[in-house]
Amino acid sequence: MGAAIRKPLPEMFRGASFPEDAEWVLHFHCYLLLAGGRTVLVDTGIGGVDSPAASWAPVPGRLVAELAAVGVKPGDVDAVVLTHLHSDHAGGCVVGGAPVFPNARHLIQRAELDWISGPMREQVVAPLGDRVEVVSGDVEPFPGVRLLHTPGHTPGHQCVEVGDLVLSGDVLHHPVQLGDPTITYVYDVDPAEAVRSRKAILARARVLATAHFAEPFTSLSS
Numbered sequence: 112m113g114a115a116i117r118k119p120l121p122e123m124f125r126g127a128s129f130p131e132d133a134e135w136v137l138h139f140h141c142y143l144l145l146a147g148g149r150t151v152l153v154d155t156g157i158g159g160v161d162s163p164a165a166s167w168a169p170v171p172g173r174l175v176a177e178l179a180a181v182g183v184k185p186g187d188v189d190a191v192v193l194t195h196l197h198s199d200h201a202g203g204c205v206v207g208g209a210p211v212f213p214n215a216r217h218l219i220q221r222a223e224l225d226w227i228s229g230p231m232r233e234q235v236v237a238p239l240g241d242r243v244e245v246v247s248g249d250v251e252p253f254p255g256v257r258l259l260h261t262p263g264h265t266p267g268h269q270c271v272e273v274g275d276l277v278l279s280g281d282v283l284h285h286p287v288q289l290g291d292p293t294i295t296y297v298y299d300v301d302p303a304e305a306v307r308s309r310k311a312i313l314a315r316a317r318v319l320a321t322a323h324f325a326e327p328f329t330s331l332s333s
């Protein structure tokens with residue numbers, strides 16, 4: 112995490128204690144789902160050198176190259192689910208002013224679109240044009256793939272649920288929040304609401320696919 116927004120860990124995660132020399136290396140994970148004959152991407156990472164994330168994240172991201180490595184071209188992606196419109200999750204939708212995934216519907220919660228402003232609205236949402244598909248609340252856009260409105264980190268944050276797997280976006284940032292979901296993150300828009308969403312997701316998932324942990328997948332003991 113670049114110096115522009117980095118703070119000491121105890122300020123980032125109020126209520127948590129860390130060893131004095133603890134370091135936090137922020138990882139950025141996107142997920143590819145092959146579901147019901149569709150190719151669905153969940154989040155698009157930090158984006159290119161012109162991304163709004165450039166002020167704090169190590170742009171350019173590697174998403175398109177990583178997709179190519181598993182045989183997926185940008186034009187193959189049928190749908191992009193954006194957990195929320197922070198620059199490290201949606202920055203990779205648009206590079207050089209053009210949509211990266213030209214054939215994809217981009218599913219975003221209504222509450223997120225109502226809230227977002229500034230460079231993310233102007234440089235990312237606007238160029239997507241009619242590729243944006245507005246969703247409201249909990250919906251099942253494809254058989255077996257559910258979107259769960261989980262506000263708090265941002266007003267229109269959503270998770271993706273497939274069976275007992277939840278792709279949890281920014282409902283969690285650091286593993287300390289697994290042991291104590293009341294530990295808040297400094298950049299949560301509504302920390303109390305984020306706690307409620309975090310508890311709800313931890314109660315219903317068996318496996319988490321997280322956005323920022325070092326290990327992408329976390330098994331939860333029941």
Ligand SMILES: [Zn+2]
Nearest residue numbers: 195197264281
């Ligand atoms: Zn975020």
Ligand SMILES: [Zn+2]
Nearest residue numbers: 197199281322
């Ligand atoms: Zn994030």
